[in-house]
Amino acid sequence: MVARKSGRALLRDEGLQRTDNNMDLSSWPQIPPINQKNYYTDYLKRDDQFLAFRLQNEEARNRMAKSAKDRDRALAMEKQNDLGMAEPDAEVDGDTNMEDAAEEAPTEAAGSKVIVIHLGSQNLRIGLASGALPKTLPMVIARKATSNESEEREEPKPKRLKLDDGSPMEPEKMFGPEFSSQYTTMCADLKVHMRQNKRRTLPNSKEMVVNYNRRTVPETISEHNDPMRVDWTEIPQAAPEYIIGQQALRIPDSSNPRYKLYWPMRHGWCNETDYDSKRLLFLDISLILEDAIKMQLGLTSKKEWPQYSCVFVIPDFYDKSYVSQILEMLMREFAFARVCFIQESLAATFGAGFTSACVVDIGAQKTSICCVEEGMCIDNSRVNLKYGGADVTETFIKMMLYDHFPYEEINLWRRYDFLLAEELKKNVCTMNEAGVSVQVYDFHLRVADEPTRKYTFKAYDEVHLAPMGYFQPSIFENSHKLQGRRKLIGRSVDIYDGQPNDPVSAAQSEILTAIAPPPANGQVNGESQPNMDVQSTPSRSQQPSAVNRVQELDATPRSSVAGSPVPEASGTPQAGGAGTPVVSGQAHGTSQPNRARPVEERDDILPSFPLDTAILTSIAHAARSDDRKMRDFLGGIMVVGGGSLxxxxxxxxxERLQSLRPGFAKDIMIGTPPRDLDPQVVVWKGASVFGKLNSTNDSWISQLEYDRLGHRLMAYKCMWAY
Known part of the structure; x- marks a missing residue:
């Protein structure tokens, strides 16, 4: 039996014992591992470690030091005067000259060096923060082209169907059976509602309108007899490459050379449909802003612009790519000293002087809803709908053409017809049922190089049903609004995980889920959904049933339906409670994983939803079952924007909101901007007030900060979670 060797013997006999000189294997320093139980770091955990906050604190310290020096100097001068000590002549003369200069120098008005910009789909509002009202000009640019916009598009606007041989169809059929069915249903519903309210209606009102419009002929008026003739834009011999603003809309359609109109913003988004490159799109935006600053504000020299700051109004539901591009434009191309951003709804509350409100902003092509509480927009209450006053204009023209409008050649792609339709809508449309009767109206058609024609027509319920589209948006023409979306400007993504990081809202997601078509197999993640689920909605054309859904969720005798019990959910409101008036049955914005739709899929869904239901959905997500908050928001609904005029x-x-929520009928109140302020300029006015708060506003971005950090500063400088 072989004896076992000890460990020392093994090292000696087997050659395993170390015999070197104990030198390290490498000259690189060896760092021992840290103790996982005790290590600690404060990296990026204090405000003084961020450049934005350091510069801000440094500026505050410099300001305090300057004020302390000024105070000490003033005290020293008072002391010398009390003791009767004479100062050197040079110092006395210098101080005297400084005091005289200070007295003679005029004090600048607050906000006189701040430019406020509110950029919309149809109008641009710009002005100095010290001004009372902004300058308003169309957000359009006309560029040289081989053909204008009406010649480029073969189909007129509104789109009309034609027979196989190309001849026009009858007015009752030219817009298709779907529009005819909806229009007829709306007419019948209005007649029933008017009878319930004891309003007198004539049984043959439609026939009177159609018969009168069929036989009326226009009257020709010579130019020298037309006191309201239009001054058209004259094209000089050396035609400019582009024309901006109101002058662009007054270019004759038959001009030589031709000009084509471009609208950089459409439906609250960048107009990716009419542009072929992102660079040209933002170039047009910068040209319009540059022309407005020079012509409207009188700042003709670009050397003066670095002395000014800028407050830019962005939508509540914004795209980060758009905000980043605008920030770069204002900093690089315009070279403003400082820039800050403010959301539309927050600016509206600043302009109206409200601390809390539900702001409903109805623009030309976009309607936004957001609840503001104590100077902050509630994220989950933000709603963005893609319709506005321009849709009402087009629908009104379609209804009038349906009833044999005498000017049947109207085409909203033509500039003079577009301006005429806007004027007709402002003068004729009403939501007051007392004004629904057969009335005679007239208008003047003014075309460049042609005599003026005076038309007379009759209208009945078209003046009321066209703006009713806000509550039945399926009557609007929505087929073109998603064309070109994401063609030029991609979705913003997080630099770390690559996931989309644009802002989200529970209220907007709820609405998109309600509008979305159902899955082909009627199942979600392999589970069949009950009939009350939104995914079981038969089709998009049945969106108005969402209003009935709101009434079902309100546990009142009026809203109960026999044989259809209220869905059992944690968010189901009790009698008189602040339940969620939503469509999908989710409890106060609590998302359910099996019903969530991916962001890419939601980009293909057009947010078009009844306005009254959308307002209640927004308020419900803002209140989150708090009865007091619900009543506060329902009693503080403020409607702004030109589409509400x-x-x-x-x-x-x-009245519509009270019928949907009878339990809160006494609390619902629609407010208007105070001091008789124009609803169209409330947002701009609030942004101008915000621009004057230099001492308390920490959201300014300076050139130095932007040079070092770029658009990443938005995460630290915005007053909301960017």
Missing amino acids: INGFHPFLE
Whole structure:
């Protein structure tokens, strides 16, 4: 039996014992591993470690030091005067000259060096923060082209169907059976509602309108007899490459050379449909802003611009790519000293002087809803709908053509027809049922190089049903609004995980889920959904049933339906409670994983939803079952924007909301901007007030900060979670 060797013997006999000189294997320093239980770091955990906060604190310290020096100097001068000590002549003369200069120098008005910009789909509002009202000009640019916009598009606007041989169809059939069916249903519903309200209706009102419009002929008026003739834009011999603003809209369609209109913003988005490159799109935006600053504000020299700051209004539901591009434009091309951003709804509350409100902003092509509480927009209450006053204009023209409008050649792609349609809508449309009767109206058609024609026509319920599209948006023409979306400007993604990082809203997601078509097999993740689920909605054309859904969720005798019990959910409201008036049955914005839709898929869904239901959905997500908050927001609904300037719109909206939520009927109140302020300029006015708060506003971005950090500063400088 072989004896076992000890460890020392093994090292000696087997050659395993170390015999070197104990030198390290490498000259690189060896760092021992840290103790995982005790290590600690404060990296990026204090404000003084961020450049944005350091510069801000440094500026505050410099300001305090300057004020302390000025105070000490003033005290020393007072002491010398009390003791009767004479100062050197040079110092006395210098101080005297400084005091005289200070007295003679005029004090600048607050905000006189701040430019406020509110950029919309149809109009641009710009002005100095010290001004009372902004300058308003169309957000359009006309560029040289081989053909204008009406010649480029073969189909007129509104789109009309034609027979196989190319001849026009009858007015009752030219817009298709779907529009005819909806229009007829709306007419019948209005007649029933008017009878319930004891309003007198004539049984043959439609026939009177159609018969009169069929036989009326226009009257020709010579140019020297037309006191309201239009001054058209004259094209000089050396035609410019582009024309901006109101002058662009007044270029004759038959001009030589031809000009084509471009609208950089459409439906609250960048207009990716009419542009072929992102660079040209933002170039047009910068040209329009540059022309407005020079012509409207009088700042003709670009050398003066670095002395000014800029407050830019962005949508509540914004795209980060758009905000980053605008920030780069203002910093690089315009070289403003400082720039800050403010959201539309927050600016509206600043302009109206409200601390909390539900802001409903109805623009030309976009309607936004957001609840603001104590100077902050509630993220989950933000709603963005893609319709506005321009849709009402087009629908009104379609309804009039349906009833044999005498000017049947109207085409909204033509500039003079577009301006005429806008004027007709402002003068004729009303939401007051007392104004629904057969009335005679007239208008003047003014075309360049042609005599003026005066038309007379009759209208009945078209003046009321066209703005009713806000509450039945399926009557609007929505087929073109998603064309070109994401063609030029991609979705913003996080630099770390590559996931989309644009802002999201529970209220907007709820609406998109309600609008979305159902899955082909009626199942979600392999589970069949009950009939009350939104995924079981038969089709998009049945969106108005969402209003009935709101009434079902309100546990009142009026809203109960026999044989259809209220869905059992944690968010189901009790009698008189602040339940969620939503469509999908989810409890106060609580998302359910099996019903979530990917972001890419939601880009293919057009947010077009009844306005009254959308307002209640937004408020429900803002209140989150708090009865007091629900009543506060329902009693503080403020409607702004040019799309709300329809006669009788506010009481009509109030009546609709009360019918949907009878338990809160006494609390619902639609407010208007105070001090008789124009609803179209409330947002700009609030942004101008915000621009004057230099001492308390920490959201300014300076050139030095932008040079070092770029658009990453937005995460630290915005007052909201960017």
